[in-house]
Amino acid sequence: MQSRTVEQHVFDAVSARHDEIIEAVRNLVRIPSVVGSEQTAQKYMADLYRNLPLSVVTLEPDADKLRQLSGYVPGPVPYAGRCNIIATLKGTGGGCSLILNGHCDVVSPEPLDAWTYDPWGAKIDGDRLYGRGAGDMKAGLIANFFALKSILDAGIALNGDVTLQSVIDEEAGGGGGTLACLNAGYTADAMICTEPHSLQVSIAHVGAAFFRIRVTGRSSHIGQAHLSVSAIEKMYPVIQVIRQLDEERARTVHHPLFERTINRSCHLGIGTMRAGDWPATVAGSAEIEGRISFIPGETREAVQKKLEDEVHAAAMKDHWLRAHPPVVEWIGVQTEPWYQDPDHPFVQTFRHAAQDALGQPVFLEGRKAACDARFAASFGMPAACTGPIAGNVHGADEWVDIPSVIATTQVLAKTILRWCGYK
Amino acid sequence: MQSRTVEQHVFDAVSARHDEIIEAVRNLVRIPSVVGSEQTAQKYMADLYRNLPLSVVTLEPDADKLRQLSGYVPGPVPYAGRCNIIATLKGTGGGCSLILNGHCDVVSPEPLDAWTYDPWGAKIDGDRLYGRGAGDMKAGLIANFFALKSILDAGIALNGDVTLQSVIDEEAGGGGGTLACLNAGYTADAMICTEPHSLQVSIAHVGAAFFRIRVTGRSSHIGQAHLSVSAIEKMYPVIQVIRQLDEERARTVHHPLFERTINRSCHLGIGTMRAGDWPATVAGSAEIEGRISFIPGETREAVQKKLEDEVHAAAMKDHWLRAHPPVVEWIGVQTEPWYQDPDHPFVQTFRHAAQDALGQPVFLEGRKAACDARFAASFGMPAACTGPIAGNVHGADEWVDIPSVIATTQVLAKTILRWCGYK
Numbered sequence: 001m002q003s004r005t006v007e008q009h010v011f012d013a014v015s016a017r018h019d020e021i022i023e024a025v026r027n028l029v030r031i032p033s034v035v036g037s038e039q040t041a042q043k044y045m046a047d048l049y050r051n052l053p054l055s056v057v058t059l060e061p062d063a064d065k066l067r068q069l070s071g072y073v074p075g076p077v078p079y080a081g082r083c084n085i086i087a088t089l090k091g092t093g094g095g096c097s098l099i100l101n102g103h104c105d106v107v108s109p110e111p112l113d114a115w116t117y118d119p120w121g122a123k124i125d126g127d128r129l130y131g132r133g134a135g136d137m138k139a140g141l142i143a144n145f146f147a148l149k150s151i152l153d154a155g156i157a158l159n160g161d162v163t164l165q166s167v168i169d170e171e172a173g174g175g176g177g178t179l180a181c182l183n184a185g186y187t188a189d190a191m192i193c194t195e196p197h198s199l200q201v202s203i204a205h206v207g208a209a210f211f212r213i214r215v216t217g218r219s220s221h222i223g224q225a226h227l228s229v230s231a232i233e234k235m236y237p238v239i240q241v242i243r244q245l246d247e248e249r250a251r252t253v254h255h256p257l258f259e260r261t262i263n264r265s266c267h268l269g270i271g272t273m274r275a276g277d278w279p280a281t282v283a284g285s286a287e288i289e290g291r292i293s294f295i296p297g298e299t300r301e302a303v304q305k306k307l308e309d310e311v312h313a314a315a316m317k318d319h320w321l322r323a324h325p326p327v328v329e330w331i332g333v334q335t336e337p338w339y340q341d342p343d344h345p346f347v348q349t350f351r352h353a354a355q356d357a358l359g360q361p362v363f364l365e366g367r368k369a370a371c372d373a374r375f376a377a378s379f380g381m382p383a384a385c386t387g388p389i390a391g392n393v394h395g396a397d398e399w400v401d402i403p404s405v406i407a408t409t410q411v412l413a414k415t416i417l418r419w420c421g422y423k
Numbered sequence: 424m425q426s427r428t429v430e431q432h433v434f435d436a437v438s439a440r441h442d443e444i445i446e447a448v449r450n451l452v453r454i455p456s457v458v459g460s461e462q463t464a465q466k467y468m469a470d471l472y473r474n475l476p477l478s479v480v481t482l483e484p485d486a487d488k489l490r491q492l493s494g495y496v497p498g499p500v501p502y503a504g505r506c507n508i509i510a511t512l513k514g515t516g517g518g519c520s521l522i523l524n525g526h527c528d529v530v531s532p533e534p535l536d537a538w539t540y541d542p543w544g545a546k547i548d549g550d551r552l553y554g555r556g557a558g559d560m561k562a563g564l565i566a567n568f569f570a571l572k573s574i575l576d577a578g579i580a581l582n583g584d585v586t587l588q589s590v591i592d593e594e595a596g597g598g599g600g601t602l603a604c605l606n607a608g609y610t611a612d613a614m615i616c617t618e619p620h621s622l623q624v625s626i627a628h629v630g631a632a633f634f635r636i637r638v639t640g641r642s643s644h645i646g647q648a649h650l651s652v653s654a655i656e657k658m659y660p661v662i663q664v665i666r667q668l669d670e671e672r673a674r675t676v677h678h679p680l681f682e683r684t685i686n687r688s689c690h691l692g693i694g695t696m697r698a699g700d701w702p703a704t705v706a707g708s709a710e711i712e713g714r715i716s717f718i719p720g721e722t723r724e725a726v727q728k729k730l731e732d733e734v735h736a737a738a739m740k741d742h743w744l745r746a747h748p749p750v751v752e753w754i755g756v757q758t759e760p761w762y763q764d765p766d767h768p769f770v771q772t773f774r775h776a777a778q779d780a781l782g783q784p785v786f787l788e789g790r791k792a793a794c795d796a797r798f799a800a801s802f803g804m805p806a807a808c809t810g811p812i813a814g815n816v817h818g819a820d821e822w823v824d825i826p827s828v829i830a831t832t833q834v835l836a837k838t839i840l841r842w843c844g845y846k
Contacts, residue, residue, distance in 0.1 A: 071664070110700070124662035162705025206646070210702045221817055222714050223629070224685065225692040226673070232711075234698050236659060243656070250649070262647065270647040271702040273655050276695035277533070279633045279712035279755070280792075281817060284537075288655075291645050332702070335782060368646025369703075394644055394704065 006156065010413045011357065013150040021146045024048070025405060026122035028138040033097045033104050036077030038168040041104040042085050045166040048145055049087035052152055056163070058083040059184055061176035069418035071185060071378055071381070073173025073333060076230035084177055085166040086186050090149065095159025096346075097188035097419035099381075100148070100412065101372060102141030103170030103177055106133035114396035128391075128399040135390020135400040140194025141166055143388070143405060147412035151422075163188055168374050173333055178372035182379050190346040190419060192384040192412065193373045196363070196390035199358060199404055199411070201351045203384050204366035205374065206266055206293035207337035209300055212329045212369055213238055213311065215359065217283030223314030231286035232275045238326055240266055241314040242290065242292070245307065255295040257339075257366030267368065268307070289331070293368065294378070302312055304330060338374030339366075340382075346382040346419065353414040354386060355381050358407055360389040386411055429579065429845070432838045434780065436573040441829055444569045445552065447471070447543035448828060450455040451561045452554035456527050459500030461591040464527040465508050467588040471568055473576055477587070481506040482607055484592070484599035492606060494801055496596025496756055507600055508589040509609050512571065518582025518844035519769075520611035522804075523571070523835065524795060525564030526593030526600055530817050537705050551822040552815075558813020563617025564589055566811070566828060570835035574845075582735035583843035586611055593795050598623045598755050601795035613769040613842060614806040615835065619813035620788070622665035622781060622827055622834070624774050626807050627680045627789035628797065629689055629716035630760035632723055634733065636661055637750045640743075642707030652743055654709035655698045660838065661749055664737040665691055665713065668730065678718040680762075680789030690791065691715040691730070691773035712754070719762035727753060761797030762789075763807075769805040769842065777809060778839040781830055809834055 014021075033041035035386045042058075049056050061079040066072050091097070109119035109132040115129040117123045129139070146162055151158065158267075159366075162185060167177030195202070215238060217231030246268040259266040270290035276283030294303040315321035340347060341362050354362040367385075376383035388404035437444075456464035465481075472479050474534045484502040489495050514520065532542035532555040539552040540546045547553075552562070567587055574581065586609060590600030601616075618625070638661060640654030669691040681688040693713035697707030733750050738744035763770060765787050777785040790808075799806035813826035 036500070208703070212702075219818060220692055221792060222692045222694060223716065225669075225690045226687055229683065230693065232662065232693055236581055236662075239655065239659075246648075247816035262650065264649055267645055267648045269645045269705060270653065270699075271645060271695055271704050272705060273706070273709070275697075276693075276712075278530075278817075279635075279694040280714040281694050282692060283696070286696070289699075291703040293646065369644060394701075395642060 007414055007417055010154055011152050011410050013154055013414055014409045017146060021142060021409060022402055023406040024142045025139045028142060029122040029134050030120055032120050033106055034108050035105045035172045038105045040199045042083055042166060045104060046085045048165060052149055054087040054089050056087045058085055058144045059181060061180035066175055067142055071336060071375060073175045075169050075176055078177050082168050084168055084181050086181055087164040089162045091158045091160045091420060092423060093159060097161040098416060098419050099158060099163045099165055099188045099191040100144035101178055101191055102144050103167045104141060105168050105171050107171050110170050116397050123310060127402050129402055130397055130399045132398055134398055135196040136393045137195050139400045139405045140387040140414055143194055143409040143412055146409050150413050151416060157423045158420045159422060162416060162420060174372040179375045182375055187379050187381055191269050191376045191381050192373055192410060194387040195371050195385045196387045196393060197385050198389050199407060200365045201354055201384050201386050202360035202365045202367050203340035203342055203347055204296060205338045205370050206295055206368055207300055207335050208291050208293045208370055209304055209334050210291050212287060212289045212331045214287045214327045216324045217284050220282050222280045222282055225282050228282040231283045234320055235286045237314045237318055238311055241310050242270060245310050253295060255366060260365060265295050266293045271371060273376045289304055296337040335370045344382045347384055349419050350384050350415050353418050354411045357411045357414045430837055430840055433573050433577055433700060433832050435753055436577055437832045437836055444565060444595050444832060445825055447565045448562045452545040452557050453543055454566035454710040455543050456529055457531050458528045458595045461505060461528045465589060466507060466834060468481050469508045471706045472587060477510035477512050479510045481508055482604060482736050484603035489598055489603060494759060496556060496598045498595035502599050505591050507604050509604055512585045514581045514583040515559055515846060519842050520584040521839060522586045522588055522611045522614040522840050524588040524614055524616045525560055525603055526590045527564060530593050530594050539589050539820050540583050550825050552825055553820055553822045555821055557821055558619040559816045562823045562828045563810040566617055566832040566835055569832050570839060573836050580846045581843045584846060585839060585843060597795040602798045605798055608615055610802050610804055613798045614804055616794055616808045616810045617810040618794050618807050619810045619816060621812045622830060623786050623788045624777055624807050624809050625788045625790050626763035626765055626770055627719060629718055629763050629791050630723055630758055630789055631714050631716045631793055632757050633714050633755040634729055635710060635712045635754045637710045639747045640707050643705050645703045647704055647706050651705040654706045657743055658709045659738045660741055661734055664733050665693060668733050673738055676718060678789060683786060683788060684742060688718050689716045719760040724751060724802050758793045763806055767805045770807055775839050776841050777834045780834045780837045
């Protein structure tokens with residue numbers, strides 16, 4: 001067959017498997033797999049992989065090895081019994097190799113009462129499939145498998161090796177998942193992560209640093225409130241300075257890849273606040289937690305120091321805070337930005353395959369949230385992401401757009417054919 | 424003996440019992456008795472009472488009866504198995520009767536790491552005895568007992584009945600404690616509550632209403648923060664309006680009894696704030712809890728409406744809050760102010776006895792926190808409070824001043840002699 005005919009044949013084969021693909025996504029969404037509890041989902045993925053002539057291995061992360069690697073993020077749950085699944089197709093030789101990577105772990109669906117749909121129900125309503133992980137990223141993980149299956153079932157022999165990775169721990173930073181797989185030697189000439197990236201091709205994401213800021217007041221019974229110092233009120237200068245620094249960075253920090261859709265490259269903001277423990281006791285301490293993101297070219301150290309300096313400067317303007325300075329800590333997730341050279345042949349191949357499969361322009365984008373693609377750079381691998389259209393990711397009533405799941409599978413199949421080559 | 428000699432004899436007898444009294448306070452402080460877990464402390468009190476020729480009864484509150492009473496505050500813990508102890512001395516006749524009331528329940532010592540001393544250690548350091556409840560109000564409860572014991576051990580026969588009440592549930596509003604005792608018929612011609620009122624005589628306290636205010640924002644991943652609405656930031660106009668209303672009320676709401684020591688009659692303030700649940704997710708909701716206090720002459724309904732109106736008016740000035748108005752709820756403690764006519768003969772007797780016992784002026788005061796004395800008014804009883812000097816009440820390292828515990832006992836003994844009469 002001619003290339004064009006082969007690609008069309010596989011494209012049609014994917015379309016014909018529509019119901020089978022979506023049913024597999026639903027099966028996987030129905031398996032709760034929050035970080036730390038991924039193994040039932042991983043068994044499902046391993047069973048799928050064993051339907052194809054792949055060599056399937058399981059890999060339990062080794063914390064001692066991993067914590068020495070740059071970019072490692074320690075997760076909240078020990079690794080014992082939590083395995084990554086790696087399934088490799090040996091090519092016939094002479095082509096480039098490719099990893100199709102996806103994570104099966106999801107974030108908590110709490111608060112449950114915010115959901116209209118059962119987070120583990122995989123309910124279909126119109127073009128949308130609802131559930132925790134439907135978009136982020138069980139649909140992409142299933143698309144990886146069916147892209148390869150559609151090629152192999154058509155009797156096509158690929159030249160390059162293809163490796164399917166179903167990993168754990170991405171939502172906790174990826175240290176025990178993709179980083180563990182790459183560090184164990186499961187690398188290739190390129191890697192795709194099928195995050196829910198709206199059928200675009202992503203080649204960059206921000207770095208992020210989580211912080212906690214504590215402010216101390218002076219507690220008392222509220223019947224003496226005017227003789228005490230409310231930590232809630234004293235937190236406000238800090239919140240204001242964060243708002244101002246966010247606005248300043250929005251004006252001055254620009255990276256073209258990040259600005260196409262929402263005209264912003266980075267964010268600084270607060271997610272939580274906790275203060276006090278009784279309505280009638282003036283809060284003696286208050287604590288906020290938030291995240292600052294930064295673009296390729298900025299260093300985490302400089303960004304962190306800028307935030308600390310601004311909070312310090314705000315404190316100097318307040319009599320109480322000058323004597324009781326806010327304490328800034330860097331907690332949990334601390335990740336570097338990721339930037340993939342757009343001129344790499346893999347990126348070009350991927351983008352053109354996507355455009356041809358979708359019949360519409362595909363843009364190179366940067367993303368506002370980190371994903372496992374950043375680990376590829378440490379191993380000298382080009383990487384890029386694509387994936388379906390999704391909404392309410394990490395929120396209530398998360399959904400994935402069903403036609404875009406099929407389209408993602410087609411994009412992946414076409415990319416495999418062109419990048420790996422075939423006979 | 425002449426009156427003067429009898430009183431001096433009892434005064435000296437109390438002094439002579441210094442170590443015994445303080446050791447009893449320490450024993451009681453060492454028994455943790457947070458609201459709902461009062462029974463070990465109550466057994467200790469009942470055993471003490473049985474050392475005197477008193478009729479001792481236990482009274483388990485009946486929620487069904489109590490909730491129909493005005494002023495009832497439902498507590499957080501069911502009443503089953505939680506008993507009040509009531510010990511009555513029958514007088515020889517012809518005198519006025521008196522209740523000496525105290526509560527054995529205390530508030531939680533959390534956060535424990537804020538304490539220098541063990542909250543249940545009853546450590547003495549200089550003139551201070553440290554521990555949760557040392558001031559509020561185990562010392563007063565013990566003083567009640569030893570005032571009566573010092574009289575009876577001196578062989579003095581009182582004309583009027585004296586009732587000792589060791590009650591539960593005061594910190595939760597008093598519904599299951601003092602209110603239950605009075606409603607069961609254990610009333611008298613006057614009542615003293617021995618709260619830690621710095622050796623003054625208190626005849627009024629503020630009313631208080633606890634509130635919760637919720638603000639809704641629009642949540643999102645923080646990577647889209649500028650398209651979302653932070654509930655933490657939207658809470659600030661509410662906090663500001665509370666601050667302004669507090670300042671306005673400080674200027675305009677005055678009651679002479681409340682202003683002697685700290686020049687303030689009432690307070691409006693916030694104790695707690697909770698918002699968001701992940702550092703990298705813009706908080707979709709925020710909630711504050713606080714308390715407004717108000718003076719005799721104000722009605723709770725009017726004060727509550729004023730707060731609601733001001734919050735509403737602030738919301739109208741903000742585009743988002745206008746469409747998503749803050750929700751004000753009245754939660755938990757809702758108590759009325761208490762005001763005892765200072766010209767009542769009991770108040771005069773009490774104040775003069777206190778001045779004579781202490782050898783210094785004693786002032787009539789109002790207090791910024793509610794106590795069980797307010798229940799007396801519903802039963803037509805005059806009431807007043809006195810008690811030792813204490814600090815850090817409801818906070819870490821609560822303490823009571825030891826000499827003032829002995830002085831309180833002497834004030835009480837002198838008051839009993841004068842009010843009840845004796846032979």
